[in-house]
Structures are given as C-alpha cells and as structure tokens.
Amino acid sequence: MHKSSEQTLIFEISKPGRVAYALPLATVEEAAIEDMLPSSFIRTEDVALPEVSELDLVRHYTALSNRNHGVDSGFYPLGSCTMKYNPKINEDMARLPGFAHIHPLQPVESIQGALGLMYDLQEKLAVITGMDEVTLQPAAGAHGEWTGLMLIKAYHQARGDFKRTKVLVPDSAHGTNPASASVAGFDTVTVLSDERGLVDLEDLKSKVGDDTAALMLTNPNTLGLFESDIVEIAKAVHEAGGKLYYDGANSNAIMGIARPGDMGFDVVHLNLHKTFTGPHGGGGPGSGPVGVKQDLIPYLPKPIVAKTEEGFILDYDRKDSIGRVKPFYGNFGINVRAYSYIRTMGGEGLARVSKEAVLNANYMLARLKGAYDAPYDVYCKHEFVLSGRRQKALGVRTLDIAKRLLDFGYHPPTIYFPLNVEECIMIEPTETESKETLDAFCDAMLQIAREVEETPDVVLNAPHTTVVKRMDETLAARKPVLRYQPKQEVHA
Amino acid sequence: MDFRYLPMTQEDEKEMLQTIGANSIEDLLADIPASVRDKGTLKEVGIPLPETDLIRTLSKLADQNMNTKQYPSFLGAGIYDHYAPAVVNHMLLRSEFYTAYTPYQPEISQGELQAIFEFQTMICELTGMDVANSSMYDGITALAEAAMLACAHKKKKTIVLSDGVHPESHDVVRTYAKGPGLNVETLALRDGETAIEQLDAIDDVACVIVQYPNFYGRVEDLQALADATHAKGGLFIVSANPLALGLLEAPGKLGADITIGDCQPFGIPQSFGGPTCGYFTTTKALMRKIPGRLVGQTVDEDGKRGFVLTLQAREQHIRRDKATSNICSNQALNALAASIAMSAFGKQGIRDLAVRNLQTAHALKKSLKAAGFRIVDDGPSFNEFVVELPIDAEEASRQLLKAGIIGGLPLGTYDANRNREMLVCATELRTKEELDQFVSALGGLTHA
Structure with missing residues (x-):
C-alpha cells in the first residue's frame, strides 16, 4: 500500500460498484451477446479499470494537475523546446464542432472548410519558410525529419543515384536527427563544431561527397548561434550533389529575419507545437509539417490539399509520392491551433x-x-x-x-x-x-x-x-x- | 500595433539593450549574412486579427463542414463517433497538463508521470499484454513501428500484412519499409477472414500483422493466426480497437507478441483524423525494444513512491542513431484523455459500452437484411460491417449527404473492385430512429 503522504493511484481509490459514466438510453433491441458473437470470442476476465464516481475522478485528476508544472504555472525556459504561452482562444477554435467533430473520410463537399484551412496553412507556412510546397501530414518534429529524409532518398533514387547512403549531422544536433536518419535507412556521419560553436567548414568539406544524401542542420543551432557560414555550407553540400535539411525546432529565432528557403535549404520541418503555440500537452500531440523546394515536390506524401475550380480537393494523383507517412491528413487539431495563432499575429506579429x-x-x-x-x-x-x-x-x-x-x-x-x-x-x-x-x-x-x-x-x-x-x-x-x-x- | 502575447514595452527594449551593450535588435542579428536576410516577405501572411475577428473567420470555415454533432454519422474505418464524457474535456483543460512538456523533471511532473503510469496500466489490462508505453502518434504509425521492431528483433526482412488490416496501415508500412529496405507481403482475405495458409509461400517472415476486428468489421480467430505465425518464426502483431477489447478476448491471451492500436474511441474527438493517440504494448521479453517513452515507478530519497521516465537507453536523445525509434514528442495529452475516459467507464462501463456498440451495429445489420440488403462476408463483427449497395457507394454517399446523413465509407476509396460496397459503423450514439432513417435512405437508392 501507499504511504499516507503519497499520492494515491486511481486504482487504489477504486471500489466495486462505482461508476462515472451512463450509457445513452437504449433505443435498439438489447440482444443477448451469445446471439451476436460466439462465446469463444468473449473475454474471460473483466478489464480491471478503476471504479470511481465522477467526483472521485475529478478530484484525482485535479490532484495530479496540482503536481505538475506547465507554462501557465510559471516560467519554463527549456532550451530548444520553445515553451511559450499557449493562447486560450486556440483551444476554443480547435474545439469548434465544425473542426473537432468531423470525420476524415467524409465526402469532400462536406469538409470544404477544413480543407480550406489546411490549404491556407500550407500556403502561409510556405511563405514563412521560403519553400515552394508544404505537407501537413507528419505528426511531430521527428516524424517530419524522417519524412524529409525519405523525400530526399526518393529524389536521389529517381535520378538513378543509389550511392548516397550517408546523412551528415553536426555534433550539436538534436538526438532525433541521427535517429531519424537511421530509421530512413541512412548511415550518420558526425560533423564537428569549431571553436566558434559553428559547423567546422573544413571538417564538413572533408566529409561531404558523392555518398552524401543530405546535411541536417538546425539554424540557429542548439547553442543558439546562427550558422553564419550558411551560404558556404549550402554551396559545399549542393556542389557535392547533396540536399540541405532544416530542422525547424529553432525556427522561433528566424521568422521575418532569415528564411530557410533563402539560406539554401531544400527541405524544412516545423514544430507547430513550438514556434506556433500548439500546446506541448505534457509530451504531445505535436505537428511537424514539411516544406520543400520545387524539385522535391513530386515526392511529397499524398494526399496534398489542392485548390480547383470546384473547390478544395485531396490530391492523391501523385505517382512519384513516397506514399503515406500517417493516416489521414496529419494532426489537424494542432494545425487549427497553429493557424489560429498565425492569423492572430499576422506577418507583422510573427516578425516581432x-x-x-x-x-x-x-x-x-x-x-x-x-x-x-x-x-x-x-x-x-x-x-x-x-x-x-x-x-x-x-x-x-x-x-x-x-x-x-x-x-x-x-x-x-x-x-x-x-x-x-x-x-x-x-x-x-x-x-x-x-x-x-x-x-x-x-x-x-x-x-x-x-x-x-x-x-x-x-x-x-x-x-x-x-x-x-x-x-x-x-x-x-x-x-x-x-x-x-x-x-x-x-x-x- | 500591440500584441497581447508580447509583453515587451519600448522602455523594456531600451533597458535590455543597454544591459546587453547593443544599440538595437539589429546589432544582435549582425552575424546573419545580408544575402539571406528576409526582405519583408511575411507581409504575405496577412494582417493580425483581433480575437473577435479571428473567431468570425475560423467559425466561418468550421461552419462549412458538416459535423457529426449535427448529422448522424455511419463512418468508422479507424475514426469513430463516440461520446466523450464531459469530465474528459474539463480535466484536459487543466493547463498544468496541457501547457507542460515531456516530464523531464520528475519532482515537478509527478502529475503527468503518474497519469501516464496509470494509462500504461489500463492499456495492459485491456490488451492482456505485459508492458505498454506512454503513447505513439496514432494506431497506424504504432503499427509501422511494431513492424520495424519485429524486423530488427528477428533480423528478418519480410513484413506480412493481412488484407484485413486498414488500407492506410498498408500504405504507411510500405513507406516505413522503404527506409531500411524491407519487404512487405500481404495475405488476402477469404470469406472475410485472413487466409493464413498463404503464409507457407512467404520466406524470411519477421512478423504477421492482423487487425481485430479487421478493417471490414470481422472478428477473426486470433489464436489460429498466432499459431501459424509462430510456426513460421515470426512475431504476431495485433492492431486492436481498444473499445472492442471491453468485450472481446484480450490479444495477450491469444498469442500476440505486440498489440497496438488507437485510443481515439476513448474521449478523443474525431478532429478530421488527428491528433488521436496510438498505444503500443508488448511482452516482457521485448520490453527493452519498445519505442517511445516509458514511465516507471520508483522511490525518492525519503522512500516515498514516485514516477520517472525510465529505460531511456532505448531512446533517441541518449542513443542517437542506435535508438529503437526516432520518436520524441508523443500524444501524452490524448493519452490523458483516454485514461480519464477509461476511468469514467470503469470495469463494468467499458463492457456495457462495448456491448451497446455491438447491439446497435447488430440491429442495423438486421434491419438492412430485412430490407433486402446483402451483408458482405457476414460473420462475427463488432460495430462495423460491409453492406452491398445497388449503386456506386460514392454516389450513394452523396445522396445520403443530401438527406442529412453522413453515410459509411465507400470501399471504392481504397479498392476499385469494391465500389458498390459500403463499410458502415454504428456506435452507441446512433439511435433506432437514425438507423431507420439510414436504412430507409439506402432503400431510396435502389429506386434512384
């Protein structure tokens, strides 16, 4: 048993016979289970979920919340996580029934507002990052990294170039970078930092070559320093035939200041739960849209929201697409929050x-x-x-x-x-x-x-x-x- | 223009620059090459909107969608229209939960850590598995991660998917498989069930993946599938609807090595398909291979019970390119929603809710049969099944919309050979009146 000074588990306050839920009134015939399913399919043991009243339930989770620190509780300067204020209105907007209670497989004519929002968000994120096209499908930053690397793999392979097996990652990079490279089937090569804390250009030049698929870079990097050699870095990678990947975890530093697309990056992911205030949720859900330059567009995951004369559609007709990276269309609810934030701030606000x-x-x-x-x-x-x-x-x-x-x-x-x-x-x-x-x-x-x-x-x-x-x-x-x-x- | 999320005044700015010893914010940006500086492109993002105008703009978009609070829905196929008890949303709005991040500092994150520990326990109870993680993005990426785990663990290269698994799971697994160069083979269905003997012809099998109930609604005999998989030396992976597990035998008792799925039925709104909340469970033997965060119980310096993130040597921030997965952010807040919903249902409630779903879908099946419709591959099912229509199901779906009904899924969406079939779902929220209305509208199609 727990000590009196310890927080009880919900299982420890469970008492047989208590409930915090009532089924809707029965309107259909309450047929016997054995008339519907063979008895061999039925559970032999009940699911030992807690049995609590509604007040027990509310007190329990209120007590747990009181044992947790969020941005609303106090300052949260967790580096590289961008723990900014999560606007309340965003929560309300995501809960509008027309956003929260729609099914992804409804006929397109019944979801034009959702598709319109996604389309506009794709466009706005493309402007913010300086990229040509954006997919909203990836669920989080790491998922976006892997998606971006799969796009790069598809790009090289489509050109008959199968020898690009390596992804270069600076030693200061987030752990997800090498992990994503590995899941995408690449070997990771670490690029050293120099005494300035920036990518060591000489080391990079010695490692980049015709086996380089991409360099993954966070700019500003995890030391908070802008990679001021970015033009030379991009040139070195591109001249070797590699692509430049932007880890958007630190994009809160660059809006309206310098766009990844203008720095020479070919692929970008953004963490909408960081820079764009989708709350962090105690660990998620996030959202990790990926933007690309023109030559990578054919490989984007499908579907993409497209605009036609008849309205918005989900475009599946993309023969070179890497396929799906996530069911349906990404973390829409988080994308609504980010859209709400972007519209609230406008271009002027984001730059500030x-x-x-x-x-x-x-x-x-x-x-x-x-x-x-x-x-x-x-x-x-x-x-x-x-x-x-x-x-x-x-x-x-x-x-x-x-x-x-x-x-x-x-x-x-x-x-x-x-x-x-x-x-x-x-x-x-x-x-x-x-x-x-x-x-x-x-x-x-x-x-x-x-x-x-x-x-x-x-x-x-x-x-x-x-x-x-x-x-x-x-x-x-x-x-x-x-x-x-x-x-x-x-x-x- | 003043922004309500930006507290910096001109006076603050001046004082801060003074402390720094800089003349302007521009000084702080001087290391950025001029050639890459932005030239005012953000203007294209548009003007800032006050809250009132924002609400008007977004409400207008929301109103262009037909939502399932207004119209009865018969869509399932992985995302379901269930009721979330009011307590779920109220507790989720405790901002100590939703404005926090991953509980890296256990002393001030005991609430989240304990909530996850309780979530892990509930998911183990439901699935009959030994270990559950703290959540995955969704059921389908959890399935793909399970396949990757199986290949790495078994050192084999072939993933075998039943055609009874969601078509989007097939798609996502195929994308994941392209990374390390794995093969994906499929097992066709016969009379609605996985024809497992086809496994004999496949080599190098790392795993067999089935869905429970399967995509077309049928409940398959897991034990037989598990035995055949194990005889072939593969891991048996089950994608299970957790609500169905309120009634159906737990995969853990039927030979599953990994059970994954999506908690969306538990207190998580459909939200156009995301975010939902994947769960991932496995056996003790595979505990150290599991992707994502795990919360474990321990004690503090005074011996007081508490919880921490544990077995982190598996994870990307420690192992980098050797990690079991690249996952970092997960779906913690939705795992919390699922825990609250499961606690609200309780031991009896989860069974009652599952039974009500079964009864409602069963009643619909019965009325459709009575109205002369053929149920495709009729057999044991939960809250979904396939009905054959006299016309193209996409066209039927459009006609239903006009009658104010969100119909089931036209199977032609995923399989051109099945364009006259509709996958229908009836949850506890569908009333007899709505079922009758649906059957009668479908009846109207026959004469169209």
Whole structure:
C-alpha cells in the first residue's frame, strides 16, 4: 500500500460498484451477446479499470494537475523546446464542432472548410519558410525529419543515384536527427563544431561527397548561434550533389529575419507545437509539417490539399509520392491551433516574435555570463548555453543547479545538451515572457551561483519544496515497474 | 500595433539593450549574412486579427463542414463517433497538463508521470499484454513501428500484412519499409477472414500483422493466426480497437507478441483524423525494444513512491542513431484523455459500452437484411460491417449527404473492385430512429 503522504493511484481509490459514466438510453433491441458473437470470442476476465464516481475522478485528476508544472504555472525556459504561452482562444477554435467533430473520410463537399484551412496553412507556412510546397501530414518534429529524409532518398533514387547512403549531422544536433536518419535507412556521419560553436567548414568539406544524401542542420543551432557560414555550407553540400535539411525546432529565432528557403535549404520541418503555440500537452500531440523546394515536390506524401475550380480537393494523383507517412491528413487539431495563432499575429506579429525572443535571450545571457561560464560569448539568437564547469569545480553539478531552481518555482532549462558543452545549461526564454519574469529568474540563478560558493549543501540537497525529492532513477531502470499491480509491495 | 502575447514595452527594449551593450535588435542579428536576410516577405501572411475577428473567420470555415454533432454519422474505418464524457474535456483543460512538456523533471511532473503510469496500466489490462508505453502518434504509425521492431528483433526482412488490416496501415508500412529496405507481403482475405495458409509461400517472415476486428468489421480467430505465425518464426502483431477489447478476448491471451492500436474511441474527438493517440504494448521479453517513452515507478530519497521516465537507453536523445525509434514528442495529452475516459467507464462501463456498440451495429445489420440488403462476408463483427449497395457507394454517399446523413465509407476509396460496397459503423450514439432513417435512405437508392 501507499504511504499516507503519497499520492494515491486511481486504482487504489477504486471500489466495486462505482461508476462515472451512463450509457445513452437504449433505443435498439438489447440482444443477448451469445446471439451476436460466439462465446469463444468473449473475454474471460473483466478489464480491471478503476471504479470511481465522477467526483472521485475529478478530484484525482485535479490532484495530479496540482503536481505538475506547465507554462501557465510559471516560467519554463527549456532550451530548444520553445515553451511559450499557449493562447486560450486556440483551444476554443480547435474545439469548434465544425473542426473537432468531423470525420476524415467524409465526402469532400462536406469538409470544404477544413480543407480550406489546411490549404491556407500550407500556403502561409510556405511563405514563412521560403519553400515552394508544404505537407501537413507528419505528426511531430521527428516524424517530419524522417519524412524529409525519405523525400530526399526518393529524389536521389529517381535520378538513378543509389550511392548516397550517408546523412551528415553536426555534433550539436538534436538526438532525433541521427535517429531519424537511421530509421530512413541512412548511415550518420558526425560533423564537428569549431571553436566558434559553428559547423567546422573544413571538417564538413572533408566529409561531404558523392555518398552524401543530405546535411541536417538546425539554424540557429542548439547553442543558439546562427550558422553564419550558411551560404558556404549550402554551396559545399549542393556542389557535392547533396540536399540541405532544416530542422525547424529553432525556427522561433528566424521568422521575418532569415528564411530557410533563402539560406539554401531544400527541405524544412516545423514544430507547430513550438514556434506556433500548439500546446506541448505534457509530451504531445505535436505537428511537424514539411516544406520543400520545387524539385522535391513530386515526392511529397499524398494526399496534398489542392485548390480547383470546384473547390478544395485531396490530391492523391501523385505517382512519384513516397506514399503515406500517417493516416489521414496529419494532426489537424494542432494545425487549427497553429493557424489560429498565425492569423492572430499576422506577418507583422510573427516578425516581432522572433526579434523579441532574440532580445530576451541576449538580455539573460548578459545578466548571467558573469556568474556562469558562457562558452560562446557572442550575441545569441533565441536561446543560449551556459556551462556549469566553474560550479562543478566547487563540487556542485548542473543537475544540482537545475534541482535548486525548482525551489524558486521554475522549470529548469534543458541540461546536459548539447553534448559538446560541459555541464551544459541551455536557456530559451521565448518572447512571451516579460522583463520582470526574466529578471526574477536571473536573480534566482545568481543567488544559486552564490549558494554554490557559500552554502553548497542547499544546492546539493535541492529541491526542498517539491512534492517528492530526487527520484531513484537507477532503481526504476534496474527493476522496472511499468504498471500498477494490485497488492504489490514495491518499496520499503 | 500591440500584441497581447508580447509583453515587451519600448522602455523594456531600451533597458535590455543597454544591459546587453547593443544599440538595437539589429546589432544582435549582425552575424546573419545580408544575402539571406528576409526582405519583408511575411507581409504575405496577412494582417493580425483581433480575437473577435479571428473567431468570425475560423467559425466561418468550421461552419462549412458538416459535423457529426449535427448529422448522424455511419463512418468508422479507424475514426469513430463516440461520446466523450464531459469530465474528459474539463480535466484536459487543466493547463498544468496541457501547457507542460515531456516530464523531464520528475519532482515537478509527478502529475503527468503518474497519469501516464496509470494509462500504461489500463492499456495492459485491456490488451492482456505485459508492458505498454506512454503513447505513439496514432494506431497506424504504432503499427509501422511494431513492424520495424519485429524486423530488427528477428533480423528478418519480410513484413506480412493481412488484407484485413486498414488500407492506410498498408500504405504507411510500405513507406516505413522503404527506409531500411524491407519487404512487405500481404495475405488476402477469404470469406472475410485472413487466409493464413498463404503464409507457407512467404520466406524470411519477421512478423504477421492482423487487425481485430479487421478493417471490414470481422472478428477473426486470433489464436489460429498466432499459431501459424509462430510456426513460421515470426512475431504476431495485433492492431486492436481498444473499445472492442471491453468485450472481446484480450490479444495477450491469444498469442500476440505486440498489440497496438488507437485510443481515439476513448474521449478523443474525431478532429478530421488527428491528433488521436496510438498505444503500443508488448511482452516482457521485448520490453527493452519498445519505442517511445516509458514511465516507471520508483522511490525518492525519503522512500516515498514516485514516477520517472525510465529505460531511456532505448531512446533517441541518449542513443542517437542506435535508438529503437526516432520518436520524441508523443500524444501524452490524448493519452490523458483516454485514461480519464477509461476511468469514467470503469470495469463494468467499458463492457456495457462495448456491448451497446455491438447491439446497435447488430440491429442495423438486421434491419438492412430485412430490407433486402446483402451483408458482405457476414460473420462475427463488432460495430462495423460491409453492406452491398445497388449503386456506386460514392454516389450513394452523396445522396445520403443530401438527406442529412453522413453515410459509411465507400470501399471504392481504397479498392476499385469494391465500389458498390459500403463499410458502415454504428456506435452507441446512433439511435433506432437514425438507423431507420439510414436504412430507409439506402432503400431510396435502389429506386434512384
């Protein structure tokens, strides 16, 4: 059994006979099960779902929500995740019955509004990224990466070029990049960063060749630095016959400033749940549209929404398409939210978003770089990295600093990523946070830096105020308990 | 123009630039080559809309769609018109859930972590499997990931799909298979069921994938299919409608090595086909091969029970190109919706709901037969089955729309040889009156 100070599981408050649901009134004949299905098909054991009243249910999930930190709870500067405010109106728009309660296989004449929205979103995302055509089908960023790489594979193969088996990925890239390359059947070659934190051009040139399918690049990169050699990088990859892939995880830095299409990228994915405010949902759902330049359009997943004189259609007549990457047409509900956001901000608003995100990040960097090491002390874009190596020398690790931030009511930054920075702390404030919030967070970081020197135990033993203390992750991995078992006795 | 999501004032901007030691925001962008700087293209995105005008614009688009709250729908085929209890949406709107991300910091994410742990438990209960992950994008990409897992685990290159599996699953698996260069073979149906003896002629079988109930509504004998698959040395993968499992025997008891599916029937709106929520389950033996996030129980420094993301050595952020999958974001919020719905139904409710679906579809089948329609490959089914129409089913679907009915799926959509067949679905939401209206409208077609 659980201890009294522990949060109960919903299974532990279950009591036979309680329900939180009522079936609709019966209007059809209530035929006996055995008259409809052979008895051998029927379950032998009931599904042991919890039995609770509606109030039990509401209290349980309210209690769980109170044990969770979201953007609405407080500052959430999780680098590369773009934890900006999620506008309430977007939630309302996605719940309009004409969007929430339509079936993907309805006749097209009964879904013209949905197709019209998708078409306009495709067009607007093409403008924002500088690409020629967009598919909304991929479900998330990683899914978009894999889709983009499959497009590139199809492009090369259509030209009879089967020797391009390698995808180049910088050492600072998100983990999904090499993983997506692998799922798409490519070998990954790591490109080193130079002392500036940027792609090492010489290293790139030594690795790019006639076996290169693509280079995947995040720009600004995960250090928050703009790859200022982008024109040379694009030239090197293109001259070798490769394609340039843009990981849009960091696109919050570049709207109205520099478009991937103009930088020379051939394929782009966007994370609509990041830059375009579809909420992160505790891990998802996201949406990962992919945009391409002209020569890759034939390979896009089908269907694509197209406009004809008779109205919008789902165009399946695409013989070179890589096929489907997802059932139906992508995460429409998230796309509605992103569309709602784009229409709210307009072009002018989106351009301000990126500029203010960049200013916020640079302001925090300026305030924090005295107390923490800034391995790249140049202007950053929408995010920046610090190193906790000075604190580590005093016996306090970045993990401890992150845990101490919890006591101040903050979600910590991304830590230990990117991998090429020792004791990395990666901070992305976003544009929706006020100067007061940034100042309060910086004050907390500065206080923690002082604590590391004066009272390190306060940091080492943090957090002090959360509902649980640091968790035993080794135990979790060594003796995995991945589901509730009635009458189990797992802990002491 | 002021933007309600942008708090920065001119004074803030000035102070911040001063602290930075820059003259303007442009200074911060000076490292970007002039040749790639944007020249004002965002103007094409249009002007900003105040909330009132936004609502007007989007409502107009929404109103151009016929929605299933207004019109009775007989469409299923992977996305279903079920009732989501009101508590589901109310709890989902707790923003501590929906404005959070992946629970990387367990001390302030116990709510989400515990909710996922409970989700994993409920899915294990339903499927009779040992281990469930925290969710996948949808049932169909979960199926593709299961096929990839099977090929990697068995070190074999052939994925075998029953034709009883959703045609879009076939499509998605074929796309995934092109990455590592895997083969996809199919098993045709005979009298509505997978003709498993065709497996004899296929070599290098990593897995056999079937759907339960199958795409055309039939409930197949899983144990026999599992035995044949195992005899061939492959993993047996079942794509199961989780609501049907409220009544049907669990795949875990019928030889499944992996059971996947889509939780959309549990509190998740149809939303034009997405986002839904895939689930992924397997046996203890394959636990360390599972894609995506897993939540495990552990204790904190004081010995207090708590939950963490675990077995992360499988995942892309640790293993990079050696990861079991590239999945990062999942469908956590919809997994939460499904958990809340499953908790609302409870042990008895899930069975009652499944039975009501069966009864409603059964009643429709009976009336159609009485009206002289032929049920194609009639046999044990759940809430879907195929009816043969006197005319092209797409044309029928158009005529039904005019009568204010969203008809079933014209099978010609996926198979030109079946253009006079319609896959119909009747959930607990269809009333006798609506069934009668539907049958009578279909009757009207015969004389058209």
